Amino acid sequence: MGTVSGGGDDLAALHAVQAELSRALALTQRVLHYAADGIYGLDAAGRVEFANPAAVRITGYEQEALLGGDQHALLHGRRRDGSPYPVEECPVWRAIRSGQTVTATDEVFWHRAGRPVPVELIAVPTVEDGVITGVVVSFRDLTDRLVAGAQAAELRRLEEQAAAERALSDRLQQALLTPPPEPDHLHVVVRYRPAAHHALVGGDWYDAFLQPDGATVLVIGDVVGHDSNAAAAMGQLRGLLRALAYDNDEPLAATLTRTEHAARGLAVTALATVLLARVERRPDVPVLGTRTLRWTNAGHPAPVVLSPDGTSRVLDTRPDLMLGVDPDARRTEHSIELPDDSTVLLFTDGLVERRGSDLDEGTARLRAALGDLGGVPLDELCDTLLARLVPDDRADDVALVALRTYPEDRPRPPEAGPNRLPEGID
Secondary structure, three states: OHHHHHHHHHHHHHHHHHHHHHHHHHHHHHHHHHOOOEEEEEEOOOEEEEEOHHHHHHHOOOHHHHOOOEHHHHHHOEOOOOOEOOHHHOHHHHHHHHOOOEEEEEEEEEOOOOOEEEEEEEEEEEEEOOEEEEEEEEEEEOHHHHHHHHHHHHHHHHHHHHHHHHHHHHHHHHHHOOOOOEOOOEEEEEEEEOOOOOOOOOEEEEEEEEOOOOOEEEEEEEEOOOOHHHHHHHHHHHHHHHHHHHOOOOOHHHHHHHHHHHHHHOOOOOOEEEEEEEEEEOOOOOOOOOEEEEEEEEOOOOOEEEOOOOOEEEOOOOOEOOEOOOOOOOOOOEEEEEOOOOEEEEEOHHHOOOOOOOHHHHHHHHHHHOOOOOOOOHHHHHHHHHHHHOOOOOOOOEEEEEEEEOOOOOOOOHHHOOOEOOOOOO
16 A cells, blocks of 8 residues: 555656646747747757747748758858858857857848848757757847937937037027117117027028118028028128118118129029118208118018007018019018107017918017017017017027117117217217
8 A cells, every 4th residue: 555655646746747847838838939039949950949939020931941940051141241151150059069158249140031130149058968959049130229229320410410500500690690780869689599409500690780871771581491501691691781781872672682683693592581671860850850761571571660659560561572583573662750769670480480370470479479568678678579479499590680769859768778880980
């Protein structure tokens, strides 16, 4: 009875071991089946003994094509450039021969379709009774990772290039966008805000200068484009327009036409919107100070005139053709009288345009924002207006020129600062 009992215990123990082995085998099969990495096993001669579904997917070879085949000849016999890969240099074979685990992070397996698949792998030898019987290889397809890495590197390169362009253009714009003059009883304030994203380099510009006869010229413009070429064209157009407008009292429309002809002749190829304006005193009433605002508009947003009581008027004449299209396009000039304490605002579209809304809606927002600013100092008006209308994540540059008229029979207000004129102009 004792012998029978002992035999039953041994049988039960055997069944328990078999059950444990079955569970381990089932677990191993599940791991192999669901693993994202490719896994295959080789015998000591390098022939494939098993391959999981991921290995089939990554290599393109069905199980039947893999099993029993020479792994190195089938998948690993060529380098990335297609040249032969000696088997003695293969990390899988080094693992078989040395009995040591070998890792490789820059290998290529060849897909059944003939394309290289970048992989990283780890080869772990199998040892039975001190004898190397084969190797288990786990490998990962690096295609997506390498593509993502290349994309990230390209993005970094583009960001660095855009930052360099932005810095160059900012330096150019700062060099060109000079402080305005301060003629007696006129106050001129300028503001420039670059786009929030350094990849966007604008061609926005402003200008303000005095002619020899004492008239004040204002310019606001925007070259089409967002790169260093747009910024360079902006500098050329600004210089041309300033030079041609400085020492003559011809109609402003004629000055724009001459500017466009000069730009074409000098190969300054750019599309740009421009508004050119001049503030003149009536020579027959030098003390009462009635002033005239003249302007011509080449496709630019219309200027706005603000009264001390907060009411505003858009000088919404039909704009002429932008510069850079037809140098002989018909151009027109307009004029209004400017009472004392009026404020004239010239601006680029970055102040009023927003995604999802049109220019009319933006102009309406501008006029609403000006409603309580008619009597505040001009510097404060400009800063408040920008704070109200320009978001932190602005996608475009903003240029703004503001001019305010003061009575000539009274001293210049302290908030306007000192009278400042270029040398040689009284």
